[in-house]
Amino acid sequence: MQASLAATDIACRRGDRLLFRGLSFALGAGEAMQVLGANGTGKTSLLRILAGLLAPYAGSVSASGLPALLDGRLPLDEHLPLGEALAFWNRIDGGAISPEVLAMHGLDTLLDVPVRYLSTGQRKRAAIVQSNARQAAIWLLDEPLNGLDIHAGERLQSAVAHYCAQGGIAMIASHQPFAVPDLQTLDLAEFAV
Numbered sequence: 001m002q003a004s005l006a007a008t009d010i011a012c013r014r015g016d017r018l019l020f021r022g023l024s025f026a027l028g029a030g031e032a033m034q035v036l037g038a039n040g041t042g043k044t045s046l047l048r049i050l051a052g053l054l055a056p057y058a059g060s061v062s063a064s065g066l067p068a069l070l071d072g073r074l075p076l077d078e079h080l081p082l083g084e085a086l087a088f089w090n091r092i093d094g095g096a097i098s099p100e101v102l103a104m105h106g107l108d109t110l111l112d113v114p115v116r117y118l119s120t121g122q123r124k125r126a127a128i129v130q131s132n133a134r135q136a137a138i139w140l141l142d143e144p145l146n147g148l149d150i151h152a153g154e155r156l157q158s159a160v161a162h163y164c165a166q167g168g169i170a171m172i173a174s175h176q177p178f179a180v181p182d183l184q185t186l187d188l189a190e191f192a193v
């Protein structure tokens with residue numbers, strides 16, 4: 001089945017505030033979109049709605065393919081060495097992470113380090129590698145460049161471009177420019193209430 005992700009006329013309410021409404025888009029396999037908007041306009045909330053973690057106040061979301069949300073939280077056991085923490089999920093998901101991928105993201109030398117000792121950028125890179133291994137069809141990336149150095153940021157942008165070239169869908173909430181071919185944009189200011 002080909003991946004797809006669409007939102008139809010969705011509205012988002014947090015607390016007693018309506019953040020945006022009337023938001024629609026449709027992405028097919030291989031497409032990438034950057035979500036723009038000032039602090040507090042609802043970028044994170046939109047990604048959580050698309051991930052199925054938050055119900056839209058109005059409208060609907062339809063997706064085919066497994067979504068993976070990458071935000072500041074790392075879905076790995078803090079007490080395990082990185083290699084074992086990744087292996088735990090690989091056993092559950094039936095995924096695998098090649099030595100080449102670990103080396104590409106600079107994680108090959110950190111496999112013995114407990115997850116809780118990893119730096120911000122190392123944690124983010126581990127989350128990216130783990131999402132990749134899950135073979136999720138839709139990547140929802142919340143400020144993915146935060147905490148990454150220039151080289152890690154470039155590697156991430158290449159990884160997203162590669163992922164889309166293979167048919168994946170990427171939705172990127174970021175204040176920073178993100179270099180992916182044919183990147184579409186969605187400006188939340190246009191849907192603000």
Ligand SMILES: Nc1ncnc2c1ncn2[C@@H]1O[C@H](COP(=O)(O)OP(=O)(O)OP(=O)(O)O)[C@@H](O)[C@H]1O
Binds near residue numbers: 037044
């Ligand atoms: N659980 C909640 N209850 C009430 N209000 C919330 C809740 N979570 C977030 N908000 C509010 O919703 C608004 C949008 O938050 P959100 O994190 O989606 O914005 P954002 O565009 O991602 O912001 P930033 O650019 O700062 O990351 C903010 O005003 C925030 O305070």
